[in-house]
Amino acid sequence: MPEPQRSPVPWENVGPQFKKPFKQAAILVDLQRCTGCHSCSVSCKTEHEVPLGDFRMRVRYLERPAPQQAQLSFVPMLCMHCQDAPCMKACPTSAIGRLDDGRVVVEEDKCCGNKACVAACPYGAIFINDDTGKAEKCDLCTHRTEVGLDPACVSSCPTEALRFHDLADESDEVTAMARRQNAAAWKGDEGTAPSVLYIDHEKWMEDKVNLGVQISERDGDPIYEQDNFDRKKR
Amino acid sequence: MSEIKRRDLLKIGAGAALAAGAGAAAIPLVRRLADSAPPAIDIKKLVAGKLDYTRAKAVPTICFGCTTHCGVIGWVQDGRVRKIEGNPLDPNTQGNICSKAQGMISYTYYPERLMHPIKRVGKRGEGKWKRISWDEALSEIADRMRPLREGGVPEEFVFHYGRDKTKGYTKRFTNAFGTPHRLNRRSICSSNRRAPLMSFYGREFEWETQDFENTKYIVNFGGNPMEAYQGGLYMMHRIQKARVDGGAKMVTFEIRPSATASVSEDYFPIMPGTDGAVAFAMIHVILREGLQDEEFWNRWSNLPLEKLRESVKDYTPGWAEEQSGVPAADIERIAVEFAQAAPACCTMSNRGSAKHYNGVQADRAIRTLDVLVGNVGKPGGFCLSSLRGWAGRYGQEGLPKLSQPGPKPPNPKPWGIGEGYDEEAFKKLPDFVQERVNNFPEKWKKKYFGELATPSEYPLAWHWYQMRVGQLVYPYIKEGRQKVSVYMSFTLGASYGYPEANVAREVLQDESLIPFHVAIDIGYGEQAALADIVLPEATSLERWDHHSTNNYGLVPYTGVRQPLVEPAGETKSVQAILQDLAKRIGGGMEEYFAFESEEAFYKEWYKNLPVSWEDFKRRGIWYDEGREKDYELYERPLTDAELEGTAVEGDLVMKGGKAVGIMMDGKAVRGFPTPNRVINVYDEIWPEAAKAVGLPADDVNASPIAVYDTVPEHRDLGEDDYIFSTFKWNVHTQGRSGHWKYHAEIVHTNPVFMHPETGETLGVQEGDSVRVSVYRPKGHTYRGGEDGIMGSFENHVRFLSGMHPKVVACSHHVGHWEHGAVGASKNEATGPAEGTGPGAGNADPQAAPEKIWWSKGRGGIGGGVAINDALPINPCPLTGGQNWYDNVCKIEKL
Incomplete structure (x- = not known):
């Protein structure tokens, strides 16, 4: 495909001709760089007009184990776009599918809202939107990537802690970085083969509850617990 | 504070999925299974209802989510701003933004936003309003103001702003009217850190611009650029790149695990008010080890090195450990690492070090460190770059001149006795004030404009320029130091956010002190609630502004805030409001506001740029790409x-x-833009000012060379005494973001954070409620030394192991009782229904009261507590900077 002509004004380069030809769309999360600023999650909510109380993506604040307990770690969480996706298998109406570039998406018109996917997801990445009654989750901003823009969270991250890349392309420099820095899957032992990988992932993070920020469940849990990401567990 | 570095720990147990180590490349990253042959999905259906970027209009503008002002792109579809992204052409942000940028959408479309002027019909503060027309509102205001101007008492009009980024437009109005009373809140924010910088480097450099991109070592005394610092976003992405890609190290002294402390290689919870002690000990170590850059010091500082050595001889690391709790061995190590990294090293400081009784001197010690190792103006070092306006000032050489279009009104006359002075206004001042001012040196007499603008007790609040002492405005009005006939507040939240906010409310409530109060704001907040007329302002997405600030890329740049959409409902920009008002007041005032349109005004402002107006608007930003970086300007x-x-x-x-x-x-x-063209590590201005206002010569603030002294109220701390501190979250901005739905959802309450050991001492568990009671200050300050408790508040406890055990902290930002349902965290309507109306049809239904899941009405935790009634007005001697972080408190379990 010939390179499309580009304007020197970056935001004028929008259209199907700018779409990145990825085989396995993925996000690389670099926890060395994340400052917990919530730019990604607020950008995501704004982009998708997500109702209050629900999240396609969010940032966890975790108190580190000793001897680093005086500091916090910040962990952006989103749909892992599993290559072996439990939500897809669980859906009785085949409403969860996969695009050509491997991303996992919900087809809302096929969704019956029975929450099987919500229960099946080990990451708590899916919720039922009360306004529509349909399952909703991160779709890597298909409406943006179709016209050559990165997903909203990636585009809004001020520290390159989130990068959009082609996991199937070993020549993609972000993919090479994931390799070099031993990027790991969140809850790798679930065996779902996530496309979203984490640099500086540490096992303890998976079991820690959230701390410091106040995103609580809709019932206003006073200990600032998790939202839909942990609903299954609770 | 262990020697085990975080990076080392991370190596252990990493790589669970990718099979770490040699040969890992052989393991495929993609192993998509049988489900990968799904039926084709209709992408059109998938993206239906989403923002269509091929159809939406992109407009570059300048963010107003906080005071950093990043270049952004707003995407507009069907007349509504749907999304904010970064502007990659902005050399300062390099296209980055933070969450607060999206807040502009929240504040433009929140359901309770005021859409037309309202006038109170009940008692002031009662909350009863009626809708009025602009004509009615502005006529009434003009009729109140005109007699003041015509009667020779223009100073009885007081304009008080919280956030004014019109870069001189409101001053145009107050100057044209003839009043010196354009008051602000700089003392609440940053005057204690600006004053030492201006003393060192001159008026042009009240803010530094470290070369973070190229630095190798950062010592951060209480700055929090990852969350709140003015310019934080500019710094954040550079610091993270320098750390992760460049191997730079950051050391942070803080009282709580802020985001900045958490990403730092070394974080030391420090006793509040002792940052200076650590800096002095670092100077001591650097000199002892001979690691100073003597050539630079001798060339550019005004103090013989031996005098510095003498001044820090007792400030040993062991002494600093006793003061601060930071281990002496770490101070030694950090001092050596810092000096060895020179010149690619820099200090950083902000409110953590500066907002204390001894904060000016702490910052002077910190600034001395940079001079000592000779990193000033060097790559990776402590640089200085042009700050504002392009008027051919120092650092702006060779730039096209940009200036507000004329004709510009003259400044008011200074107040005093003699030719060229406003004698009438001066003679109405209390006798003791007149006497003090009469004894001032000539240089200050020329800068004196009464007690509200230039309080005579605090000459260094206005020696360099008018930083003012905002927190004293209301007490001074109450004392009768200034008669006020018309008070206009603009984007100000004093009645919620100033220390002793109850005093602000009491004065605003009192019609004998404030006979007429006009509030200009985009929403109905706590300040507007105490007004007589509220004028609804257009938001930053609906109006123009000039933008220029220091670029951490070290090349001056300028940008323009431009409207993305028409002002909603009947709202008007502050420029349009003041222009209309000036015309109605008349008497020649209108001549300064005779421009055709706002766009024409701003086009004229930028007329010297070497690009067309259309091209500038298309890009939103301009800078000279070929310009040399601002290294070593002084050479x-x-x-x-x-x-x-x-x-x-x-x-x-x-x-x-x-x-x-x-x-x-x-x-x-060129040298530095100081009177003697060198760096004033030693400055007589401090003892001179102390003498002029009767501050004892042995007070820490009176020393010409930086010295250390314990904060007065921390000298005899009892076991039951704790230091109460406040802080800011990354998703909020001062008191102006409570009503942003997606931000309030993340942070809506302010628990009392403490160390688990503190909890154990107090016998409290997480979730328990406590009462925090704050004492009055003890130093030479407003009502200093008065006994008794200033005020109290209650909230629940949260533990954090990164807290300093002697400190408890609650965040600012929350506990609003106005600012709509989201702002007040209520699942019921708040504010005057008369205020909304035409244009409210654009309101965001997702921010409606029934959606506020954290409201108490929905069983949630509620909106936190307003803490500022309990925090004493505590201006630092000489500069007037509010000493926010000195407060001593006691804590009771409830």
């Missing part, structure tokens, strides 16, 4: 043009009675 030779008409006196190059350069090795170079 630059004066050009032939600059040398014209100069004469050398001593080693100074003089022009028109002012030094414009300095002779170095027989060459005329």
